Amino acid sequence: xxxxxAIPLLPAGAFALMAPMSRKARNAARWLSVAAMAIALVxxxxxxxxxWGAAKEAKHAKLAAASAEAVPGESSGELAEVYxxxxxxxxxxxxxxxxxxxxDPVSAAMLVVITLVGTCVQxxxxxxxxxxxxxxxxxxxxxxxxxxxxxxxxxxxxxxLYLAWEVMGLCSYLLIGFWHEQEAPRRASQKAFLTxxxxxxxxxxxxxxxxxxxxxxDFDVVLxxxxxxxxxxxxxxxxxxxxxxxxxxxxxxxxxxxxxAMAGPTPASALIHAATMVAAGVYLVARxxxxxxxxxxxxxxxxxxxxxxxxxxxxxGAVQHDVKKVLAYSTISQLGYMFVALGAGGxxxxxxxxxxxxxxxxxxxxxxxxxxxxxxTQDMREMGGLAxxxxxxxxxxxxxxxxxxxxxxxxxxxxxxxxxxxxxxxxHYVTFFVALLAAFVTAFYVxxxxxxxxxxxxxxxxAKEGHAEMLAPMVLLAAITAVIGFSSPAFAGFLGHKGHWPxxxxxxxxxxxxxxxxxxxxxxxxxxxAKLTTDSLKHRFGYLYDMLAQKLYFDHAYxxxxxxxxxxxxxxxxxxxxxxxxxxxxxVAAAWNRLCDWSWAFDVRAIxxxxxxLGTSVRKAGAQLRKxxxxxxxxxxxxxxxxxxxxxxxxxxxxA
Amino acid sequence: MSVGLNSFLALGAVLxxxxxxxxxxxxxxVMVLMSxxxxxxxxxxxxxxxxxxxxxxxLTGQLFAIFIMVVSAAEIGLGLGxxxxxxxxxxxxxxxxMDKLKG
Numbered sequence: 001x002x003x004x005x006a007i008p009l010l011p012a013g014a015f016a017l018m019a020p021m022s023r024k025a026r027n028a029a030r031w032l033s034v035a036a037m038a039i040a041l042v043x044x045x046x047x048x049x050x051x052w053g054a055a056k057e058a059k060h061a062k063l064a065a066a067s068a069e070a071v072p073g074e075s076s077g078e079l080a081e082v083y084x085x086x087x088x089x090x091x092x093x094x095x096x097x098x099x100x101x102x103x104d105p106v107s108a109a110m111l112v113v114i115t116l117v118g119t120c121v122q123x124x125x126x127x128x129x130x131x132x133x134x135x136x137x138x139x140x141x142x143x144x145x146x147x148x149x150x151x152x153x154x155x156x157x158x159x160x161l162y163l164a165w166e167v168m169g170l171c172s173y174l175l176i177g178f179w180h181e182q183e184a185p186r187r188a189s190q191k192a193f194l195t196x197x198x199x200x201x202x203x204x205x206x207x208x209x210x211x212x213x214x215x216x217x218d219f220d221v222v223l224x225x226x227x228x229x230x231x232x233x234x235x236x237x238x239x240x241x242x243x244x245x246x247x248x249x250x251x252x253x254x255x256x257x258x259x260x261a262m263a264g265p266t267p268a269s270a271l272i273h274a275a276t277m278v279a280a281g282v283y284l285v286a287r288x289x290x291x292x293x294x295x296x297x298x299x300x301x302x303x304x305x306x307x308x309x310x311x312x313x314x315x316x317g318a319v320q321h322d323v324k325k326v327l328a329y330s331t332i333s334q335l336g337y338m339f340v341a342l343g344a345g346g347x348x349x350x351x352x353x354x355x356x357x358x359x360x361x362x363x364x365x366x367x368x369x370x371x372x373x374x375x376x377t378q379d380m381r382e383m384g385g386l387a388x389x390x391x392x393x394x395x396x397x398x399x400x401x402x403x404x405x406x407x408x409x410x411x412x413x414x415x416x417x418x419x420x421x422x423x424x425x426x427x428h429y430v431t432f433f434v435a436l437l438a439a440f441v442t443a444f445y446v447x448x449x450x451x452x453x454x455x456x457x458x459x460x461x462x463a464k465e466g467h468a469e470m471l472a473p474m475v476l477l478a479a480i481t482a483v484i485g486f487s488s489p490a491f492a493g494f495l496g497h498k499g500h501w502p503x504x505x506x507x508x509x510x511x512x513x514x515x516x517x518x519x520x521x522x523x524x525x526x527x528x529x530a531k532l533t534t535d536s537l538k539h540r541f542g543y544l545y546d547m548l549a550q551k552l553y554f555d556h557a558y559x560x561x562x563x564x565x566x567x568x569x570x571x572x573x574x575x576x577x578x579x580x581x582x583x584x585x586x587x588v589a590a591a592w593n594r595l596c597d598w599s600w601a602f603d604v605r606a607i608x609x610x611x612x613x614l615g616t617s618v619r620k621a622g623a624q625l626r627k628x629x630x631x632x633x634x635x636x637x638x639x640x641x642x643x644x645x646x647x648x649x650x651x652x653x654x655x656a
Numbered sequence: 657m658s659v660g661l662n663s664f665l666a667l668g669a670v671l672x673x674x675x676x677x678x679x680x681x682x683x684x685x686v687m688v689l690m691s692x693x694x695x696x697x698x699x700x701x702x703x704x705x706x707x708x709x710x711x712x713x714x715l716t717g718q719l720f721a722i723f724i725m726v727v728s729a730a731e732i733g734l735g736l737g738x739x740x741x742x743x744x745x746x747x748x749x750x751x752x753x754m755d756k757l758k759g
Contacts, residue, residue: 632755634751
């Protein structure tokens, strides 16, 4: 199965081919990116099928062994490894740094999710972005992102995972700031990059702790040894990794970048900021779960962070007016749910919610894209009444909304139910009720979004339905959302755990909560004669509403504590630079200039003077000597005579 | 008083001095050529006298004197030719005017 490596290499190759092209050629070559993604999808499906078979065999073998030894066979959580290949790219001392590929059920499932959503988004983007003059670059970066995400889930060690993680961060930055002619996307891209970078520092430190503890980055080695680490080491490592995951997955208090990231193109938001990249944090924690289990406190922290985020994200989403920002806060909230599940030790519910969320949230974002195209605004106060104009979008968006709210039989119901069950069985009752409350809030803002967009007064009576290449991926995703929930027990079995159908009591309870949330949302926003202004809310809840509308003051606090002191410090350093450093440099330059002036003067006067003086004096001497040559023979005779006389005198005096 | 070598040498010296004086001081080119002839003959006198008194057995000096006469005859011919050519050009044979080759 060495060809697995081609799955991330295909989109990477598409990027490598497209990046150096001219803009015109690149725009024409966008099909390259789509084709690479589609081929990767087909290959991923093959990998998934093969892994599915292998997992089944492993399960049977295990059951046989268990019955032979007469041990009561509760699931051990072992993942069936299907393929492994390594490529050493560097060496530090005794340690080999590897690009390793590990195919097991988790990565196989992630491969399918990524390539499926990725293909849908790319096909959709052809319609959504067709007017953009830089569409080629958009597709190139999308390809690079897909390659990084695929490499991340195929990695067999934390170092490679980290490398892919950072490449994704770069792509996220590029896509959020895709329309960099405008101020908001530019600022948002920087904010996203810097905020996730804060988390990444934690991740890097976690890697250092891990390496110090076990001398390796390999999943096998690290996770195998984690239980034997000193509790402090495991705790530190787990918390640092969690911090990294919180940055990437936009968990409170590092969630501030995700709503702003909505300034990027909507399909990119669907792929990166809903389905895949933000889920990478969840994937990281899921992979590193043995480390967290070695330090139970870290699990509690994970659960606390997740529960806080689930509730805060939901509440903030309930007061936003921007369609995409509602969905962004919803994503934050749902990612919080996944963290809650992982914190409760619920590996399968967390992963399953990741999968279902990837499908229904990317569906919602793609639907939002069509709506934004139709209405030319993102503010849902200026929408309304779209149900009649856009039947396909309405149908698919409704499916996504109900899945998000957790209504049977759509996918969100199943995964949310599993999470709640895991919390109840783990006796985390406080978190359980926080999660229920978050589910209620989720249903409320879903109803708010739906009724404001699709019903009521039509601000855009001529809104048009999207093109076929935009609707087709949405229909596909809606179909998946509708049926994937029924795979819940099979999915658990695939991941090596014992699957089960939801308990009736839990299912009824969570459905009741979700329905009551929808009902409240309908009563406030959907019932005939509802007043669609925020004034009454402001009036009734006053300070509480302000607090939510100001996003719980996170941005203000960060601005005051981090950004402004930093900017001030930078200003001071800039002045220091201008005055002291530049002054010193300019002073040296001026001194050198002066020295050069002196040198020039010396050159002209002393050296040129000497040379010219020699020449002049020779010429003068020559002029004097010239006078001797008079041209008259008799004068020369006299010279000769004089010379002979002198010679003779000399001879006479010396006596020959 | 017998006529000895010294008398001849003295005669040669006097002739040479006369010739030298003429060559240096005369303004006419013809006169200078004549003075040069005088100096050549002073040398001839010396050569013949030296040969007669110092080596009477060989005639080297006498032969040399004849040789010099032949050469100076040619020389005078050439010199007078030059003087005639210059006279045709400038209507003058004054040496002081012949300074075309000065630097």
